[in-house]
Amino acid sequence: MKKSFDHIGIPTTEPHPGESWVAFSEVWVTNPRLHPQRIEYIRPKNPPRLSPRDGAIWKLWHWPHVAYRVDDLAAALAGEEVVYGPFEPGGFGQVAFVHKDGVIIEYMQYTDVGQWFGQPNPPGFDPAEYWPGF
Numbered sequence: 001m002k003k004s005f006d007h008i009g010i011p012t013t014e015p016h017p018g019e020s021w022v023a024f025s026e027v028w029v030t031n032p033r034l035h036p037q038r039i040e041y042i043r044p045k046n047p048p049r050l051s052p053r054d055g056a057i058w059k060l061w062h063w064p065h066v067a068y069r070v071d072d073l074a075a076a077l078a079g080e081e082v083v084y085g086p087f088e089p090g091g092f093g094q095v096a097f098v099h100k101d102g103v104i105i106e107y108m109q110y111t112d113v114g115q116w117f118g119q120p121n122p123p124g125f126d127p128a129e130y131w132p133g134f
Contacts, residue, residue, distance in 0.1 A: 007032030020117035056099035073109035090117035
């Protein structure tokens with residue numbers, strides 16, 4: 001299985017310019033391809049009321065996550081503690097979140113790297129440069 005860094009997701013309560021709606025998880029997200037450090041801000045419509053004692057699901061909604069592009073989502077999820085998903089967030093592929101080594105990791109299998117929620121990639125963003133070998 002191929003795996004390559006995609007972005008860092010950071011939960012927020014404040015709106016950010018250019019947010020896209022993810023109906024499945026009821027969150028707004030920004031496009032990490034527009035951020036120089038590949039940061040995605042995630043803002044839930046209704047943040048779930050959870051305690052840190054709820055473990056991985058609490059971490060999903062309160063801690064940053066690291067996202068990786070993979071070429072085989074099923075292989076990436078095999079034997080992992082899946083916390084959320086898999087689901088199709090915005091017309092470009094499938095994603096799922098796992099709890100591994102005490103942190104939340106998002107695995108993303110793209111079907112279309114030429115867009116993010118229907119928005120074309122920003123000028124200068126070359127998927128082959130960010131994901132060599134894919």
